[in-house]
Amino acid sequence: MxxxxxxxxxxxxxxxxxxxxxxxxxxxxxxxxxxxxxxxxxxxxxxxxxxxxxxxxxxxxxxxxxxxxxxxxxxxxxxxxxxxxxxxxxxxxxxxxxxxxxxxxxxxxxxxxxxxxxxxxxxxxxxxxxxxxxxxxxxxxxxxxxxxxxxxxxxxxxxxxxxxxxxxxxxSESRGRYREALVEYLSAHHDKLDEDSQRRLKTNPLRVLDTKNADTQAVLVDAPKMADYLxxxxxxxxxxxxxxxxxxxxxxxxxxxxxxxxxxxxxxxxxxxxxxxxxxxxxxxxxxxxxxxxxxxxxxxxxxxxxxxxxxxxxxxxxLEQIPEEISRQVDVYLCAFGEEAELAGLALAERVRDQLPNLRLQVNAGAGSFKSQFKKADKSGALYALILGDDEMAQQVVGFKPLRGQGEQQSIAWDALAAHLATCVVQG
Structure with missing residues (x-):
């Protein structure tokens, strides 16, 4: 394999x-x-x-x-x-x-x-x-x-x-003078330097200052200081x-x-x-x-x-746990539609809402499914609210509005009032 x-x-x-x-x-x-x-x-x-x-x-x-x-x-x-x-x-x-x-x-x-x-x-x-x-x-x-x-x-x-x-x-000129003084000092303590610092002494001696080796750090305590050569x-x-x-x-x-x-x-x-x-x-x-x-x-x-x-x-x-809570939420509202007619109406309704609320994160259910399965997906999405379109809602041209996080009863919202209602609820939510 x-x-x-x-x-x-x-x-x-x-x-x-x-x-x-x-x-x-x-x-x-x-x-x-x-x-x-x-x-x-x-x-x-x-x-x-x-x-x-x-x-x-x-x-x-x-x-x-x-x-x-x-x-x-x-x-x-x-x-x-x-x-x-x-x-x-x-x-x-x-x-x-x-x-x-x-x-x-x-x-x-x-x-x-x-x-x-x-x-x-x-x-x-x-x-x-x-x-x-x-x-x-x-x-x-x-x-x-x-x-x-x-x-x-x-x-x-x-x-x-x-x-x-x-x-x-x-x-570069003052750094060159400091480099000469540092090389002279470190060369006098060559045997006390770690292997990597000995190599850098020949190629890039200023990098010796950045060493994490404790023994070399001890040598650097009395080394020339850059500030004196500025x-x-x-x-x-x-x-x-x-x-x-x-x-x-x-x-x-x-x-x-x-x-x-x-x-x-x-x-x-x-x-x-x-x-x-x-x-x-x-x-x-x-x-x-x-x-x-x-x-x-x-x-x-x-x-x-x-x-x-x-x-x-x-x-x-x-x-440090400094990530705003809303960052982890990718969906504000999840629309569930049941039946072909409701799916068509839901698609059109969702686009009208997006026209009016371009920053709203609205996800429309895809793949149909039962009431239970769609609500399970709505909950998993992390949405604050679910919108429901079924036979009863279609007949009355309303949409069911159900809070998914916290308290609140399901209510019916007219299609032409939905965007205004969402603007208030999502901001407050």
Whole structure:
């Protein structure tokens, strides 16, 4: 017998009972971004491999270990996108929409792909919402990105469960000076570093700061601090960001070891973290990348952005029980019709109601069935009310109206008064 078909490990189906929460989260985010003046962009999920090598950095874990890369029929090396910033930069360069200093405030949503060890909150196909802003170089736009996420956490009811961590990586020049000092210090303690940190010391030494190894963390206690190597411009930028967060009243923690896992960051970096999801604590992260557009062949263009993981934020909503009750209900009203004539009348009546109440979730029974079976389906749908059309109702041109959740007697409503009655009852319900 052939092996049964199943999804690839770490690439999960999102089933019908799960999608309402996703739609609630995505809808909340998209409305918020509309209100802040961001425009959506949609990029392909496959790009030339060279794009990610040039942007993310060839000695990063993502490029070295995690990318899904393959050769197509033309012999081109292609990669499923592991993150969204590089693809977004490629798009704005290709179409010239940041030329002449044009400010672009963009957002995107979709799947990303990394070959990691699957675990709760970390998957090989995962979904992100990302924001990218081009041609604004001040701390005001950095602050706006953080402020809008703070507002989002408030709308979702999870503010008390997340914490903001901040750092500044300075310019490439100041970061280069810090890198030299850090390498000199770590080299003197080489034997005390874990194996992965010893490897990173030669390839990407700033990533050693991000280690989870306790012994290496002990070595880092007396390591040089990035703040001591910041240039005046970066220091002023960082102070401006903190002043704006203070003005809005957003609490934050300075984390000198926060470096992010991608080579293109400069100046501001930040993460929103939680202790409610175990090891997978980062739910949103980003920062400034002023040199990336030029690195990818464009003119010098300031850039800043972030990405949030949808799986982790949905999991956080579920863990904290912050999902509105009505989200799980997919049907407001269920119409039961008995007999051919009633089915025809019910179909027409349902469409007239939908014309008058376009936001009403009205499901018409399909597949006929007895009174008992149709009511069983109505109850299973989660509807608040059932509508009944049988011989008696047809003769009187009324519809039976029966509450399915809570108290209330069945009553008869004239066809031409049904929409108005539903508008009142469903809103009140």
């Amino acid at each position: 052939s092996k049964s078909l199943q999804a690839i490990r770490g690439m999960n189906d999102i089933l019908p009972e799960q999608t309402p929460v996703w739609r609630y989260f995505e809808g909340t985010v998209s409305r918020l971004l509309d209100n802040y003046g961001y425009k959506q962009i949609r990029m392909p999920i496959v790009e030339f491999t060279e794009l990610f090598k040039r942007s993310i950095g060839e000695v990063t874990d993502i490029v070295e270990k995690e990318m899904y890369t393959f050769e197509d029929r033309n012999g081109d090396s292609l990669t499923l996108r592991p993150e969204g910033t590089a693809a977004c930069v490629r798009a704005v360069l290709e179409y010239g929409i940041t030329g002449g200093g044009q400010v672009q405030k963009l957002w995107y949503i979709g799947p990303m792909f990394r070959h990691e060890r699957p675990q709760k909150g970390r998957y090989r196909q995962f979904h992100q919402i990302g924001l990218e802003v081009f041609n604004l170089d001040g701390p005001d736009i950095d602050a706006e990105l953080i402020v809008l996420t703070w507002r989002l956490w408030g709308e979702l009811g999870i503010r008390d469960a997340v914490k903001l961590e901040l750092n500044s990586l300075g310019t 240039d005046d411009e970066s220091r002023a930028h960082f102070e401006g960001l903190k002043a704006r967060l203070d003005a809005v009243g957003i609490p934050y923690v300075l984390n000198p070891k926060l470096v992010r896992g991608l080579d293109y960051y400069s100046k501001t970096v930040f993460e929103w973290v939680t202790d409610k999801l175990g090891a997978q604590g980062t739910v949103c992260a980003g920062g400034r990348y002023d040199g990336l557009v030029e690195q990818m062949g464009g003119k010098p263009t300031p850039g800043v952005g972030f990405a949030m993981g949808i799986e982790r934020l949905v999991l956080l909503l579920e863990t």
